[in-house]
Amino acid sequence: MYILGITDNHDTGVTLFKNNELVYAISEERLNREKLTRKFPIKSINKTLNDNEITLKDIDKVIIASNYTPLFLFRMLNKIHAKYKFSSPFLLRTSFFFFLQVLLRKTKFYKFDKILSKKYYQNKFNKKKIELIDHHLSxxxxxxxxxxxxxxxxxxxxxxxxxxxxxxxxxxxxxxxxxxxxxxxxxxxxxxxxxxxxxxxxxxxxxxxxxxxxxxxxxxxxxxxxxxxxxxxxxxxxxxxxxxxxxxxxxxxxxxxxxxxxxxxxxxxxxxxxxxxxxxxxxxxxxxxxxxxxxxxxxxxxxxxxxxxxxxxxxxxxxxxxxxxGLCVGSINAYLKMSQKKLKSIYLGPKYSNKNIEEILKNRGIKYKKINSKKKIAKLLASKKIIGLFHSNMEFGPRSLGNRSIICHPGIKNIQKILNTKLKRTQFMPFTPTVLSKYAKKCYIGIEGAEYTAKYMNITFNTTKWMKKNCSGVVHVDGTSRPQLLEQKDNPFYYDIIDEFEKLTGIPCLLNTSFNIHGEPIVCSPQDAINSFRKANLDFLILNDYLIKKL
The missing domain is CATH 3.30.420.40 (ATPase, nucleotide binding domain)
Known part of the structure; x- marks a missing residue:
């Protein structure tokens, strides 16, 4: 059984469940290259179906992660909806939009608007397949x-x-x-x-x-x-x-x-x-x-x-x-009233074969060589090279967790200034590390009870004296740091690189920041990665098993 979950709101996207298991998820911004896009996620729907070798006929249920959008006309007129919905939280029309949501929630029109919303989506999908799930319940x-x-x-x-x-x-x-x-x-x-x-x-x-x-x-x-x-x-x-x-x-x-x-x-x-x-x-x-x-x-x-x-x-x-x-995932969780269990993986997006990547590199006339050794990659990092890492399935969510990341030695002098300049980012913003989970207590204070959520870079901790001394590039001015705690089973390729790096340097972590230029979404495809690699003037790019030097 296939269930498709859709977010048609702020930061639209799609997820796919197969036999009640989360198997695929992607945000529309990664495909249309418009950060936090509000556009209906048609590209995500098509990508999800194509990558999983199914069609809409194979979908048993479509779950929409919202009961209604009060300005129903915006929904019916897609271009207006995409342009105006949340275009600025302080414009008169958007304030009116907020007012209507609250008003409708308190009146009988709430149920009527839900019916209209369902009718709208039935024009896109088989009407028997549509279910709407409340935003906050999702x-x-x-x-x-x-x-x-x-x-x-x-x-x-x-x-x-x-x-x-x-x-x-x-x-x-x-x-x-x-x-x-x-x-x-x-x-x-x-x-x-x-x-x-x-x-x-x-x-x-x-x-x-x-x-x-x-x-x-x-x-x-x-x-x-x-x-x-x-x-x-x-x-x-x-x-x-x-x-x-x-x-x-x-x-x-x-x-x-x-x-x-x-x-x-x-x-x-x-x-x-x-x-x-x-x-x-x-x-x-x-x-x-x-x-x-x-x-x-x-x-x-x-x-x-x-x-x-x-x-x-x-x-x-x-x-x-x-x-x-993330509502597209939560809406299906709510619809199924799923038994709770930890996420198997957050690497739920598209992946690209070596054959596909090699064709792209040849067509663009880019020199490359095959690299299978994690130790060689670790040596480049130990010599303080900055690398764009593109590997396997893309992460789902706002964090880069080793498959669409820019990585380097966390102790490089002035690395924050160097990277913020390359990536055109604000100079005061801190960078984050990926830390091998077995060394977490060497780097952080008081992580107990938050280890699971720290796998996804969603919480800061106070850092140890050792961390401040050896990894200054990933410690903020207030002494905190936001880690990705990595276990080998979660991402063997990335884990092994850091493990080899630790053997060379004694440092069990790497600086890990999202692979994108400021204002752009995180890279999704090999073409995106090559374009950002060039703009940022990084030292090396890894595309699956291929290594490209600075272009």
Whole structure:
């Protein structure tokens, strides 16, 4: 039995389940090369079907990860929908879009719009095959079904989805019971996006830059001001006005005399303080110590660290594709009410054969040689060469985890400046390492209970003195680092490279950053990899079993 899951929202994409097993997943941005695209994922659907050698006739069910989009006209008129939906969180039309979601959620029109939504998708697929699953329910199941926790407290937080910003659920024996929700006009999901925009970054895309910048500022200088814009009173979060662009102007004027660093620091600390109060309340109320998280707010890796460090939190898991791009997986988890089990693999995307790669290299007149030795690759890294690594199946989610990565020695002097310049990225942003899991305690403090989620680069930890001394290129100015903890079974090729590198250098990790130029999606195809390799002027490129020198 084949089930196709579709995200048709922010960061559209597709997943495929075969006999209730997750076998394939891809985000539309990787194919249309438009970062966080809102366009209907037709390329992803076709790629999924082709790579798995099936057709739409073979699909038994199509699960859509949303009940409705209130501006139904936008759905019917695809070009308008793609252009305007979430085009800017602060424009009048988008504020109206948010308002309608909340309003419809509270009225009988909610069910009517769901019927219209289903009708829309029936024009694309066999009407008997369509099922719509609630946005936050999809988030919740993505976080819970992919763990081995029998019991968990499941919390979802984002800007808005199906009229809500927050849900809290108790999960037992693969059944979720929602015990709390907050409307989409809650400030918690939109506060950080407003700050992102005020600081001159791209809202709904560059929130991670605010997290990185925060380490350079003093949060205490304007923490009290930030509490006016986001606070939890013990019962619920404050509301954000529907006319977000008006609120933004007021906040911007209020903060105009402070540095960007201090604004970022105060915003980050306030988000942590308020959400920690909220989460502690629900842990205490339910007595459940296993915490599962999903929704775009939990892309904030420093916030995740603070939650993990709570004495009340025994285990934590954040779904690897925690934002809307992961809804296609969670919607099928929810539809099947799947028994919980850990992910077998996150390498769920396209792969390309050596034959295909060799043809591309020959057609483009690029010199190459075959390289089968992990030791030779490790020697290049030990000699401080910067390598683009393209191998096997592409990762699903926002992190590069060794198959579409740029890798190098983590102790190269000024490596942050070197790489940020090559990749045209903001200079203050930190880089991340892949660490062999057996050496995790040599590098990090307090990882217990977060090892599983750290496999996917979704949480920071404080680093050891050894790590600060030997791997300065992957330690942020605040002494934290966001690792990918790697086991041999998860990615043997990549693991063996790092293992050989450790034998040569005594360092059990590599700097690992996403293989893309700033503003572009992570590379998907060999052609993408070659193009980014050239733009970034890297030393070497590995395409499966082929090695290419600087072009």
């Amino acid at each position: 988030h919740a199941y993505s976080a819970y079904s992919n763990t081995d926790f029998n019991e968990a407290l499941v919390i979802t937080v984002d800007g808005m989805g199906d009229g809500l910003s927050i849900t809290v659920s108790i999960a037992r024996n693969n059944i979720l019971k929602k015990i709390y929700e907050e409307s989409g006009n809650s400030a918690v999901g939109r506060f950080f996006t407003v700050i992102t925009d005020i600081l001159g970054f791209v809202p709904t895309q560059d929130e991670g830059k605010v997290v990185g910048l925060a380490a350079y500022g003093n949060p205490d200088l304007l923490l009290k001001k930030m509490e006016k814009y986001l606070f939890y009173n013990g019962k619920n979060f404050n509301k954000f006005p529907y006319m977000s662009f008006l609120k933004k102007s007021k906040i911007k004027k209020d903060l105009c005399n402070y540095s960007k660093e201090d604004i970022a620091a105060a915003a980050q600390k306030n988000l942590e303080v308020q959400l920690i109060k909220f989460i502690k309340k629900w842990i205490k109320k339910t007595g459940i110590e296993n915490i599962c998280l999903a929704g775009g707010v939990f892309a904030n890796v420093k916030l995740n660290q603070k939650i993990h460090e709570l004495k009340e939190c025994k285990n934590i898991f954040i779904f690897p594709h925690m934002g809307d791009g």
